[in-house]
Amino acid sequence: MTASPADSSLFERLEVPSAYQMVFKAIEGEIVAGRLREGDRLPTETALADQFGLNRSTVREGIRLLEQAGLVRREAGRRLHVSLPHAAELAPRVSRAMVMQRVTFRELWRVAMALEPAAAAEAALGADPAHLERLEENLAATLAAAEAGQPITPWDVEFHTLIAEATGNRALILCREPMSLLFYPAIRPLFGNHAKGHTAVQRLIAAHGAILTALKSGDAATAEAWMRRHIVDFKRGYDVQGLDMDAAVDRRTAPE
């Protein structure tokens, strides 16, 4: 006798959604569809429970899902209101996933080699005075930190984030932000010697300066070229210091 149809994989496992998941989907749908807009207040928990015909506890579980999804927020004042998920909330989750998957610096670096030069080029085209000024300030702060023998890594990370923001390309910003978070601990050891005369620091500042100059003159090709050289330098730093590019990155503070 042949196997009965029930033995074959005719039917997939079917997901039976629970009530609290339906609450999530219902409200998520309203938000994505635009009927609930950013800033709009949601009804009271009891009101929601009434409307859905569910218990407040059940509704609350649904609200927790929305909360973690970044779709609603509870400010100082109690009341819930709708909020767009921004890069600041999404990026940590993606970078946490990268950490847990034990992504290596080499992997990060290759993506940076693709994204950062492109960001520089695009920023050169859409140069916004306000962003350029913030980049100027960043460069000045980097110089000051270097002269004072203080860590420059935070300024470096900010420099690259500012360039991404200067493009105005939100897809790009959302893409690279998770990696930006991981780059911070990853490149910190490269500038362990904070002395002003430290070669790596000097090269970094020279590159940042050249990129900013290119941005100001709208020279996309030069900005892109300098950025590429700058990113290559990170790899060089890893080699020079004998660090392992194939070690998993993490968010712990890297050793000095």
Add this chain to the structure above:
Amino acid sequence: MTASPADSSLFERLEVPSAYQMVFKAIEGEIVAGRLREGDRLPTETALADQFGLNRSTVREGIRLLEQAGLVRREAGRRLHVSLPHAAELAPRVSRAMVMQRVTFRELWRVAMALEPAAAAEAALGADPAHLERLEENLAATLAAAEAGQPITPWDVEFHTLIAEATGNRALILCREPMSLLFYPAIRPLFGNHAKGHTAVQRLIAAHGAILTALKSGDAATAEAWMRRHIVDFKRGYDVQGLDMDAAVDRRTAPE
């Protein structure tokens, strides 16, 4: 009398975490630190409530946060167990954020212009036979769909995803997956005329074929060049069809 110190902004508003958030942080911490590994079972809700000294309802709210974060999952059997957040769960959230921020096709396309050629080049270097075979099958399926006058867009999207996976670069995979989801509806109208002889379809198939050939011979430069040409073609398609590259993408099915 001068203003008392309490009036000045000495102290920032301090976030008092609620119990259910502490539950989230506690379990999240164990997972990120690696003391709870993928597949490990979590204690019963009642057991957790006992350990934390909280009520089961409160613990459940914390579990909802973990669930939405993709850190725990509840399979067929009831019991909770730890799971690593993968691209499949994170990508929809990022792409939803892009939709809600009304990201345009132009923005997406610029990022694709940076990432896709880099992915092709990297895939050419780390060519894994299994992945190449899946790409072969994909190409055959694309051809078959074109001959049968059926939509080729799903196969095209899969082709690019397969290339990203062939690199083995998980940072790259996590970066581009959200955009991959949005590309599907965005480029669908480009291949509205499914006829085999349709120019855009022919060019797509030619490009995919050339890229795959380059991958098989490990020729990174050629793979990268063809991919760049291929991505440029998407922009061309938008121009030719008179579509607006500055319109916000969405996840709704694009019109035929």
Add this chain to the structure above:
DNA sequence: GATTATCCGTTTGTCGGACAAAGCATGGCC
């Protein structure tokens, strides 16, 4: 012997009600 039916303890999903603490509003008081 393998499959099916039955039973039982466990765990989850949902419910109803309760209360303290913290916000918001209101009105009275100086």
Add this chain to the structure above:
DNA sequence: GGCCATGCTTTGTCCGACAAACGGATAATC
């Protein structure tokens, strides 16, 4: 007009409860 006391509302947390579903063990059936 500005300040404080008061009451109402809303949230965060707790308690207790129960049906449904699951897991596993045992008995019944072919």
